[in-house]
Amino acid sequence: MIVTHALTKRFGGLTAVDSVNLSVAEGERYGFLGPNGSGKTTLVRMLLGLVYATSGEIEILGRTVPRHLSDALPEVGALVEGPAAYNHLSGPRNLELLDASGRGGRRTRRARVEEALEQVGLAGIDRRPVKAYSLGMRQRLGLAAALLRKPRLLILDEPTNGLDPQGIKEIRELLIGLNREGTTVFLSSHLLFEVEQLCTHVGVVDRGKLVLQDELGAMRSPTGRVIVQTPDASAAVLLLDGQLERRDGDRLLIRHPDPARLNTWLVESGVRVAAIEPEFRSLEQVVLDATSSGADRFDGSKP
Structure with missing residues (x-):
């Protein structure tokens, strides 16, 4: 769905994107992460032909970008750097104008607009102008615009920006549902927890x-520690002899390579085990280990 080869973008002496080989297969929910200023938005804009690459190659849905971008765009929905709209018009009117530039028929336009608005939680929106919308409502409208043409591929830059926790959950469920119906999702985000919940x-x-x-799943490898929940926590602590790393009530974090063996040993020692599972690295740990200090720091710590 998305393939890049040695994709590079320079702005004068600044290399914003450096020989990136991106690979997004059909059916994936792909999260694109990195510190501020790391080149995420520049790369997304190159995928959509909004910025031209200095060198390298891009393919979207098997078409070369930017040469054959017009062939791919009808099957791509996008939201980049916040939603664009005519502020003096209502949300539905904005979507009607956008739909008119596509290949859909006029007779079914209203139905498409209403369906897109319902998908993003704006089914009951009135005819107030977009300039009166909150940031979260604008973001939902931008997502509705991306969904108008029932795209095979969604390219989204910070799609939950401005949404409250309930709104973030709704958009997550929407994107998972669309993915299950066949839409590939590529999104950049700084919300690590949300990417961890959403992306494959x-x-x-x-x-x-x-x-x-x-x-x-491959990134979040086991840490070599085991999480144990037991009503006999105090007894377990006495048995562990230095293997315990942290205790939180009846929940223990134990340094041990094999949860099954640890479970057997604890039970044979008279400790009741309510739950046991290996600890995995969080996505936050993965990203922090893979990246240097924030790209937007200017406090002397940047090498």
Whole structure:
């Protein structure tokens, strides 16, 4: 769905994107992560032909970008750097104008607009102008615009920006549902927890370079520690002899390579085990290990 080869973008002496080889397969929910100023938005804009690459190659849905971008765009929905709209018009009117520029028929235009608005939680919106919308409402409208043409591929830059926790949850469920129906989702975000909840694959960019790209489950490898919940926590602590790393009530974090063996040993020692599972690295740990200090720091710590 998205492939880049040695994709590079320079602005004068600044290399914003540096030889990136991106690979997003059909059916994935791909999270694109990195510190501020790491090149995420520049890369997204190159995918959509909004910025031309200095060198390298881009393919979207098998078409070369920017040469054959017009062939791919009808099957791509996008939201980049916040939603664009005519502020003096209502949200529905904005979507009607956008739909008129596409290939859909006039007779079914209202139905398409209403469906898109319902998908993003704006089904009951009135005819107030967009300039009266909150940031969250504008973001929902931008998502509705991206969904108008039932795209095979969604490219989204910070799609939950400005939304409250309930709104973020709704958009997450919407994107998962669309993905299950066949839409591939590529999104950049700084919300690590949200990407961890939503995405199947992750790419991490730092100072313009793609430093990590893999399935999320493969990235979140075991830490070599085990989480145990037991009503006999005090007894377990006495048995562990230095293996305990942290205790939070009846929840213990234990340094041990094999949860099954640890479970057997505890039970044979008379300790009741209510739950036991290996600890996995969080996405935050993965990203912090893969990246240097924030790209937008200017306090002398940047190498």
